[in-house]
Amino acid sequence: MTTASTGSGQAWQLAVAQPDRLGESPFWHPRERLLYWVDIPAQQVRRCDTRGGAVESWPMPSEPGCIAPAHSGGLVIALRDGIYRARTWGGELALIARCDHDPRTTRFNDGKADPLGRFWAGTLYEPRDAPMARLYSVDCRPGNGQGGRPLVQTKAQDATTANGLAWSPDRKTMYWTDTPSHAIQAWDWDADSNAMTRHRIFKQFPGKPAGWQPGDGGYGGRPDGAAVDSQGNYWCAMYEGGRLLQLSPAGELLQDIAVPATCPTMPCFGGPDLRTLFVTTARDKRPANELERFPGSGCVFSMRVEVAGLPANLFAD
Numbered sequence: 001m002t003t004a005s006t007g008s009g010q011a012w013q014l015a016v017a018q019p020d021r022l023g024e025s026p027f028w029h030p031r032e033r034l035l036y037w038v039d040i041p042a043q044q045v046r047r048c049d050t051r052g053g054a055v056e057s058w059p060m061p062s063e064p065g066c067i068a069p070a071h072s073g074g075l076v077i078a079l080r081d082g083i084y085r086a087r088t089w090g091g092e093l094a095l096i097a098r099c100d101h102d103p104r105t106t107r108f109n110d111g112k113a114d115p116l117g118r119f120w121a122g123t124l125y126e127p128r129d130a131p132m133a134r135l136y137s138v139d140c141r142p143g144n145g146q147g148g149r150p151l152v153q154t155k156a157q158d159a160t161t162a163n164g165l166a167w168s169p170d171r172k173t174m175y176w177t178d179t180p181s182h183a184i185q186a187w188d189w190d191a192d193s194n195a196m197t198r199h200r201i202f203k204q205f206p207g208k209p210a211g212w213q214p215g216d217g218g219y220g221g222r223p224d225g226a227a228v229d230s231q232g233n234y235w236c237a238m239y240e241g242g243r244l245l246q247l248s249p250a251g252e253l254l255q256d257i258a259v260p261a262t263c264p265t266m267p268c269f270g271g272p273d274l275r276t277l278f279v280t281t282a283r284d285k286r287p288a289n290e291l292e293r294f295p296g297s298g299c300v301f302s303m304r305v306e307v308a309g310l311p312a313n314l315f316a317d
């Protein structure tokens, strides 16, 4: 591992030196002790033993927006046109469910399993000129009231770029973001009924200044992927802000950590003690002067943190 300087005294390590075009959806596999993530435009699911192992890449037939580990082994994977199940690494992809989006204009983006094993995936409306993205939950549990057939529900809508999905340790609060709104939303969540109530803005960030260009100062970025630690703090990647924020359950800023890439996309907690924080980043479409300044853009970075994270939830079917 190589230490990457942020100029802020934070000790990031280069956890995976091979850059992604757009890394997303990292999780630490609790049984396999491997880091998994996706490179969306490269249409790859990747995994790696971050103690120096080689990166394994699994080509997908379309863009994988997000993935989660499954209780009975393998993965659930949101591809462009639907949610798929793979029982083994590199194995057959079986369609579980389609949602109601148009895959010509819309792909999946951020998602993960909830604490009871439903898979949640949000979409990204690629023209980015109308609020056509949604958030879905897909329940394939044998006791789902549908005889185990997938129960697909639209849980939020009127968005452009679904992101930031996470649950509090007591399973009573759910977080979600529509990235361009610069707002992190929260709901009271009932795990058993899957009901979301008391919708509120958990944290609002200032928008992008008019005419802002990468390299200009004065912009802190917009909320992207997130993870929650065991004390209920919400860790949020700030896309185009080059930083990762730790917010208390009340929304107070606890830490503002510079990342050695302008576009961090999503953090996750891993390592055997869940005290290593990994973050995926983006390289695609970034200007040359930014890539000169942050040559590791697109790589996965890691740092040790004080408070352990929550383990990845497992998809149940």
Ligand SMILES: O=C1O[C@H](CS(=O)(=O)O)[C@@H](O)[C@H](O)[C@H]1O
Binding pocket: 022, 024, 040, 109, 110, 124, 161, 163, 179, 180, 222, 223, 224, 225, 239, 265
């Ligand atoms: O494609 C993506 O881009 C967005 C950033 S934005 O839509 O340009 O604001 C990022 O948040 C998202 O996670 C990623 O998949």
